[in-house]
Amino acid sequence: MEGENICYKYDDGGSFALQDVALRIKEGEFVAILGGNGSGKSTMVKHLNALLRLQYGELRVAQINVRNEEEIWRLRRLCGMVFQNPDHQFVSAVVEEDIAFGLENYEVPRDEIPARVRSALAMVEMDGGYEKRALHTLSGGQKQRIALAGVLALEPEIIIFDEATAMLDPGGRQEVVTIMHKLHRAGKTIIAITHYVEEAVAADQIILLHRGRILACGRPRAILTDRDLMRAAELIPPLPVRLYYDLQQAGVHLNRCPLTEEELVEAVCQLRSKI
Ligand SMILES: Nc1ncnc2c1ncn2[C@@H]1O[C@H](COP(=O)(O)OP(=O)(O)OP(=O)(O)O)[C@@H](O)[C@H]1O
Ligand SMILES: [Mg+2]
Numbered sequence: 001m002e003g004e005n006i007c008y009k010y011d012d013g014g015s016f017a018l019q020d021v022a023l024r025i026k027e028g029e030f031v032a033i034l035g036g037n038g039s040g041k042s043t044m045v046k047h048l049n050a051l052l053r054l055q056y057g058e059l060r061v062a063q064i065n066v067r068n069e070e071e072i073w074r075l076r077r078l079c080g081m082v083f084q085n086p087d088h089q090f091v092s093a094v095v096e097e098d099i100a101f102g103l104e105n106y107e108v109p110r111d112e113i114p115a116r117v118r119s120a121l122a123m124v125e126m127d128g129g130y131e132k133r134a135l136h137t138l139s140g141g142q143k144q145r146i147a148l149a150g151v152l153a154l155e156p157e158i159i160i161f162d163e164a165t166a167m168l169d170p171g172g173r174q175e176v177v178t179i180m181h182k183l184h185r186a187g188k189t190i191i192a193i194t195h196y197v198e199e200a201v202a203a204d205q206i207i208l209l210h211r212g213r214i215l216a217c218g219r220p221r222a223i224l225t226d227r228d229l230m231r232a233a234e235l236i237p238p239l240p241v242r243l244y245y246d247l248q249q250a251g252v253h254l255n256r257c258p259l260t261e262e263e264l265v266e267a268v269c270q271l272r273s274k275i
Contacts, residue, residue, distance in 0.1 A: 032200035035209030080151035141172025
């Protein structure tokens with residue numbers, strides 16, 4: 001997907017929510033979008049499936065020009081979106097009915113629907129007897145997986161997660177992150193907005209937004225270990241990066257800045273072997 005000069009102003013908003021944003025995301029890429037509150041992350045991704053219509057600039061998603069009115073339904077099916085609060089995404093009270101409703105909406109032939117519901121539930125590991133459960137009886141993590149199954153049933157190529165892990169406990173968050181990576185390995189393009197910088201470590205690309213502008217984009221190591229850049233984006237680097245700089249200040253120099261806990265342990269062990 002490719003975008004140039006994207007600017008966006010809400011009707012009642014004073015300043016631009018997006019300013020001169022350019023995007024380049026390859027098919028099959030895992031992209032993490034980071035930025036403080038109000039930096040424009042949600043506004044940006046809502047353009048990708050035309051939830052917000054482009055005001056200025058150009059944007060093509062899966063070869064579709066998002067300005068093309070006739071392609072909007074195809075675009076929305078190709079580019080699914082999972083939000084922070086699963087309760088806002090449900091339209092029925094029962095798991096399988098909710099997923100089937102989305103398929104009916106997109107005019108999937110009736111005889112294909114039960115199999116599509118089953119396979120979507122299997123992808124999120126909710127196929128073992130949850131089909132007839134009332135949604136209000138599920139935990140937050142389970143609900144988020146059902147919301148994701150509703151998106152997956154439409155067989156999208158691109159899946160956007162807008163803080164989809166924000167309401168979950170560490171276990172539930174890990175489950176959703178694991179599914180994101182499974183989908184990525186299966187060839188889907190994943191775009192994940194998150195306030196947990198650790199979730200961005202394994203991305204192919206990080207896009208850093210600040211006050212409606214792209215501050216930087218690049219590999220996680222380049223972005224997350226750059227203390228000045230992170231500070232400029234009003235973000236806190238992952239713990240191993242912070243420790244690296246804290247140790248440096250205390251006169252302990254690791255041979256490189258670690259990004260993960262494993263790398264931190266490795267760097268500390270190397271240090272010890274030199275003593
Ligand atoms: N519906 C709206 N009407 C007016 N202004 C809006 C609307 N939605 C967002 N904004 C404004 O646009 C800017 C970008 O908001 P956006 O929701 O894209 O930020 P975000 O990076 O997703 O933030 P968060 O991390 O809090 O979700 C903010 O200044 C916000 O106040
Ligand atoms: Mg947001």
